Amino acid sequence: MKVVGYYNSFARQDALSNLFVTPLTHINYAFLIPKENGDVFFYDENNAREVVKFAHDKGIKIFVSVGGFCDRERPLSSTFEAICDNNLENFILSVIKIVQKYDFDGVDLDWEYPTKQYKKSFELMVDKLSYRLHILKKELSIAIHRAVDGEAKECRIVAISDTVIKAADWMNIMTYDATEECNHSSLIRCMKSLDYWHSIRKVPRNKIMIGAAFYARPSAKLYCELIEEDDKNFFRDSFKDDTFNGCYTIKEKAYFARFNCGGLIIWAINYDTFDKTSLLRVINEAI
Numbered sequence: 001m002k003v004v005g006y007y008n009s010f011a012r013q014d015a016l017s018n019l020f021v022t023p024l025t026h027i028n029y030a031f032l033i034p035k036e037n038g039d040v041f042f043y044d045e046n047n048a049r050e051v052v053k054f055a056h057d058k059g060i061k062i063f064v065s066v067g068g069f070c071d072r073e074r075p076l077s078s079t080f081e082a083i084c085d086n087n088l089e090n091f092i093l094s095v096i097k098i099v100q101k102y103d104f105d106g107v108d109l110d111w112e113y114p115t116k117q118y119k120k121s122f123e124l125m126v127d128k129l130s131y132r133l134h135i136l137k138k139e140l141s142i143a144i145h146r147a148v149d150g151e152a153k154e155c156r157i158v159a160i161s162d163t164v165i166k167a168a169d170w171m172n173i174m175t176y177d178a179t180e181e182c183n184h185s186s187l188i189r190c191m192k193s194l195d196y197w198h199s200i201r202k203v204p205r206n207k208i209m210i211g212a213a214f215y216a217r218p219s220a221k222l223y224c225e226l227i228e229e230d231d232k233n234f235f236r237d238s239f240k241d242d243t244f245n246g247c248y249t250i251k252e253k254a255y256f257a258r259f260n261c262g263g264l265i266i267w268a269i270n271y272d273t274f275d276k277t278s279l280l281r282v283i284n285e286a287i
Helices: 045-057 077-086 088-102 116-135 151-156 162-167 187-200 223-229 231-235 247-260 279-286
Strands: 002-008 026-034 061-068 106-111 139-145 170-174 208-213 263-267
Touching: 026 045, 026 077, 026 088, 026 106, 045 061, 045 088, 061 088, 061 139, 077 088, 077 116, 088 106, 088 116, 106 116, 116 139, 116 162, 170 187, 170 263, 187 208, 187 247, 208 247, 223 231, 231 247, 247 263, 247 279, 263 279
Parallel strands: 002 026, 002 263, 026 061, 061 106, 106 139, 139 170, 170 208, 208 263
Antiparallel strands: none
């Protein structure tokens, strides 16, 4: 079972060395930012090097997550589209150079989200990146939307074709931010997403990862901030107007992932606490 923890390089950079990282098999360093000309960059290169060293010293594989929903306030989907239109080869080369320079073990491609018009372009991007990485004995994961029905299905997962699924080593389903539901990151959403990808799209269970949220919606408070506000939030999934994943839901997700799919992804590990209320400790106990 994989436990993939995203490390948000824009928040709590001093948290990593204090975290309980025993259950982690992978860390995804977020984010490597793309430009329209295909170049890529880190906002803090030293931090990237530090996290890579930390992961390898702990025996944890580390991937670089490319993209994200936006760069500061600039949505990145149009940037990926421009790359596909004119600069795909430079983008692939730039990402591979970063992987080799910083000694990453793989890439997590996080385009949120390729549209129907860019379905073939996304296939080509994933195929080329996968091919180059596999030559280097590296791996490729893709981050995809939680949607399984309604309008969101057509606009956010229609470009995830069978070709893309085959080329990627596994798929990180972002089963959080479902603000239209009672809890933005429920176990039910994970189960529905798994059912769609495995039963309907025939993706092998071991290639499907479900998500755990270490933050709240709609406030976007970090889990550690929720605990500071009231340590009983460890046992809750909601507080005031917020919903999140408390210890019981995290434990249920870990059990479910262990027996039903490839594992868990976490956004984000540096939002955790350092004491007995740590959700990473809950995951470790569950698995």
